[in-house]
Amino acid sequence: MIDPLALAVALPLLGALAITMLPSAARTLGLLAALATTAAALWVTLLVWGGGAPRSELGGWGTPLGIALRADGLAAALLTMANVVGLAVSVHATGYFGATAASRHFWPLWLLLWTALNGLFLAADLFHLYVMLELMGLSAAALGALSGTREAAQASLRYLLVGLLGSMTYLLGVALVYTAYGSLDLALVAGAMTPGPVAWAAGALLIGALLLKSALFPMHFWLPPAHANAPAPVSAVLSALVVKAAVYLVLRFWLELCDGIATEAAGLLLGMLGAAAVLWGSWRALRAERLKLLAAYSTVAQIGYLFLFFPLLAATPAGPERDQLITALVLLALTHGFAKAGFFLAAGLVQKSTGHDRIRELGGAAQSLPAVTFALGLAGVALIGLPPSGTFFAKWVLLARAITLGQWWWVPVVMVGTLLAAGYVFRVLARAFTREPTPRCFVTDARTEVPALLLAILAALGMGLAAHPLTVLLGTGG
């Protein structure tokens, strides 16, 4: 029987191997692998949508020994977003890199990274997750250095070292769990964990490692240079997917492993770090001189919003309200994924057409590429959190819950963050209104511009107006 879970992880890996053997056909093979992988991921989502809970034991080794993959609503939601973004980035990359030498290096590394991402979303045990985290960190750092500049190499080296530090910390947590509970399967460990020093230490190590990888303030220092100096399609993947995968694991551990162990104080700590990230990231984005650096700092801020949900989750007992919060958190993560990917792809096109991305001097460039400017604008709408983007409704739920719980201090944080975001987005968009002559066509190069525009439209319109299916997928419809 064909197993869609295994396919979603194996297809990109096969693609990477095939390209390594036949580098001259890199683009064709890469695009084929991208299409096949996305199809497999959507198949998994359809299974979950139909009420299934697919699970597969690789090689026939059952729990607790073997490696298992499984999908639930949360995994399926993130998997779908990551694969749609992945496909769009792949199509974009065929045009962006063309047939240059960078293209030959890009494709195998990107498909390895894709393998790691799908593996992270679907893995059912802690050690398998560790392997995928390492694969993700290594391939991401290598991709970040692709542009070959001195800054990119430096930033990627730092990224690599931070990633290794994170992985080692994570491994320590895994060892502790295995010693204490004799299993690595997520479900089994979750059942065995009881509040106590061992559980707290293990939880702190696992989540702490992932916080480093998700660049939560003040552990964000490595992110802006790494994301800003990578080639644009790589930046898109790093910002939209790689940090999001780490946040996904934090959420999963928080909800499953640490249910009953995580205290309100821990939630409050995460929330405060998130608030600091929102304010600091937005402020730095507002001051950034380069478009891609702006986008990178914006990611720091957007990750912060996701962590604002944790103190509210910790204070809300299981029930419809908590489900609503989780839905909003996922909605925010997905919307940001689409928006940031679209934003980076568009920023890359601006950089390509002008040869630089200094915001102050963008004038004519933005004007001459209407589709790209629209992509920046629509993605910007989602980053600010204006309607009808998914971010708007997620923020609505976040603030409503905060007010109901009496934690009103999150309200000014979110609103100041929103206004700062409006500031940094419109700082870019204002450059689009110059007295340059009108360009001839809306779209100049369909292969690179259309994916960026579609991602931005998905973020600004699709995720907001079509939020309902997400509640069905997550099983939080109430």
Add this chain to the structure above:
Amino acid sequence: MNLDPYLPLAILLSSALPGTLIFFLREESHRLRTTLNMAGALVKLALVAWMIWGVFHEHVYASRLQLLPGLDLVLRADALAVLFVALSTVLWLVTTIYAIGYLEDSPHRSRFFGFFSLCVSATVGIALSGNLLTFVVFYEILTLATYPLVAHRGTPDADDGARVYLVYTMVGGALLFVGAVWLQSLVGPVDFTQGGMLGSAPAGLHGQFVVIFFVLLAGLGVKAALVPLHGWLPQAMVAPAPVSALLHAVAVVKAGAFGIVRVVYDVYGVEFAHRLGLLTALSVLACVTILYGSLMALSQDGLKKRLAYSTVSQVSYIALGASVLGPIATIGGLVHLVHQGIMKITLFFCAGNYAETLGVHKVSEMNGVGRRMPWTTLAFTVGALGMIGIPPVAGFVTKWYLGVGAAAAGTGWVILVLVASSLLNAAYFLPILYRAWFLPPPARWPDEHVGGGRPMFMGETSPALLWPPLVTALLSLLAGLLAAAPFSPLEWATLIANREYGR
């Protein structure tokens, strides 16, 4: 098959779809763009006519889309919504014709008309919103759709004006958002209900309701240009004339004023708001704005700036009508939503004609302009007399109802404000009329394009520029003369007031 639930959505899409398509058009496809624009405007007009008929016969047009549990987008047409929808649809049609003539041969027309249509769609969405969430959604979309129109020219001035506009509206939007979330977290989904929905809430919440009212008012007051939140409006005058016309008469300021009316009548309920003492605060704010706007208008030499301050002043009549308890004042405020719209759009069209044809931008350059452009100046005169409140132009009806309503409610001081404001209106409009009709024209106009290859109409200016102000001036006259006819704005406002006060 019952098509009623789809009617509000169809009205929304009749401008949003053509608008979206226009973005993708090449700049040269002038004919296709015009066809799309006009088709959208006419289809919308037909749909709205159908809706007016239906709402009069108490049909219910509502559709609902659930996003998340407890968060629904609701489009619903009640009598108040129809008033605003009809106004924006009619004025969109004339403004589109005007804009096609005005922007002939200027760059970036696809972008302009795309956002222009989205702007009207957002306005109609605001009108048809059935709950506070939907209202906030369209209110923010309106900000997004108008920003590119204000920045359209791309000059440093336009850049500054657009930035100021954005800062004001973004902060206003954020406040409105907080107020809406706060209210919804107290009482659940806030559906607009005739007679209000908060009156039955427990008394312990009343304190918070008062605070929320002022938060919402601050958010709405930015667009409605209530003093001291009006600073963006004179700055936004850098936009092309059709945009100014649309912003001032239909879209932005009206969205704010309409929101205030919705909050007072359909969220709080006018009697409940009165019990909380909110109406007095709103009256004072409205009166201060009315007087301040008129005083500032006196000293402006730029014609568009003078009109802008006049807008600041006039829009607050709507808030004033909402803030005086009693159906008569309500009618006065509601009908001014329409009357101010048709009169102010006339004035802006005329100002645009002077600027486009003769290069006249300042009041001091308007000597004898009535001899050179008699038809435009005639339309301007009708609009100006209406603003002062001289019968039989529509503005008189508004002031009459507001005054009688204030007397009936026992707030006589409002009448003093009305009188003072009318005198001020006369003081800043009559000198313009005097200059235009009675002073000799200069030897040369600042920047006259005679002909320029364009067809001229009655020797004045191109027909696409002349017809719209003539039509709206005629409408302003008819709205006053035929105020008692069925389906006149006044009759419709009376219908709304009767339904709000439950008679």
